[in-house]
Amino acid sequence: xxxxxxxxxxxxxxxxxxxxxxxxxxxxxxxxxxxxxxxxxxxxxxxxxxxxxxxxxxxxxxxxxxxxxxxxxxxxxxxxxxxxxxxxxxxxxxxxxxxxxxxxxxxxxxxxxxxxxxxxxxxxxxxxxxxxxxxxxxxxxxxxxxxxxxxxxxxxxxxxxxxxxxxxxxxxxxxxxxxxxxxxxxxxxxxxxxxxxx
Numbered sequence: 001x002x003x004x005x006x007x008x009x010x011x012x013x014x015x016x017x018x019x020x021x022x023x024x025x026x027x028x029x030x031x032x033x034x035x036x037x038x039x040x041x042x043x044x045x046x047x048x049x050x051x052x053x054x055x056x057x058x059x060x061x062x063x064x065x066x067x068x069x070x071x072x073x074x075x076x077x078x079x080x081x082x083x084x085x086x087x088x089x090x091x092x093x094x095x096x097x098x099x100x101x102x103x104x105x106x107x108x109x110x111x112x113x114x115x116x117x118x119x120x121x122x123x124x125x126x127x128x129x130x131x132x133x134x135x136x137x138x139x140x141x142x143x144x145x146x147x148x149x150x151x152x153x154x155x156x157x158x159x160x161x162x163x164x165x166x167x168x169x170x171x172x173x174x175x176x177x178x179x180x181x182x183x184x185x186x187x188x189x190x191x192x193x194x195x196x197x198x
Contacts, residue, residue: 031061033181034192035111038142039065046108049134051098052115056082063089070103072096099130107134112143114186117155124158124166132170135197141171142194144179146186157189171195 035058045067050059053071059082062069071086071093073079083090094101098115116127131141148157158166167173175194182190 031057032113032144032179032192034144034177034179035113035142036061038192038194039067046140047103047105048109048111049101049103049107050111050113051101052113052118053082053093054078054114055085056093057085058111058113059092060086060089063092068105070094072098072101074098099126103134106136107139109140109142110135112141112145114144114146114155117146117153117157119154119156121156121158128166128170132197137197139197140194141167141197142175143192144186144190145193146190148189155185167195170198172198 039062045062045065048062048067048069050056050069050071051073053059053073055078056071059069059071063086069092071082073082073093073095074097076095079093079095082093086093110131116124119127135141145163146155146157147160147163148155149159150157164173172195173193174196175192177192179186179190179192182188
């Protein structure tokens, strides 16, 4: 059992400690198949934000494909790891608080990958409201949603009905699929979903 000093996932220190000690069981070391498929079907590059980016493999993948993507994290250690991982795209990784971040241009996509489930459930209404604020009607929230009822986390899972209640005031689900290449911590408990801003 790894012992950590920081227990509050709302604090950058929580994530700094885990990145600095190499304890990142959520890190798949690459780009999920569902995102690759989504990007290939998108028709054109989308201006994308990746909040809570971790090592930001997806940023490098999308940037290589010509997308205008920005990755943010409020953990300095995560940002350092991401800048190393993405190489020539390091200037697109920024240390920023998702709730205060102001994109330079209107976003067309927010990519969700273990950001919602990294935060305590009490913060989820703030996350959903911020997603809605950052996306104009027609823009997309796409990614992976973790379904679980274990009381402790992270990752903190959600029930499908609770996710619908959280998002349907501002979004409608336009795509959903099983995930075939989950890593151990998410296996059998995540779905690929695309939500469109109403």
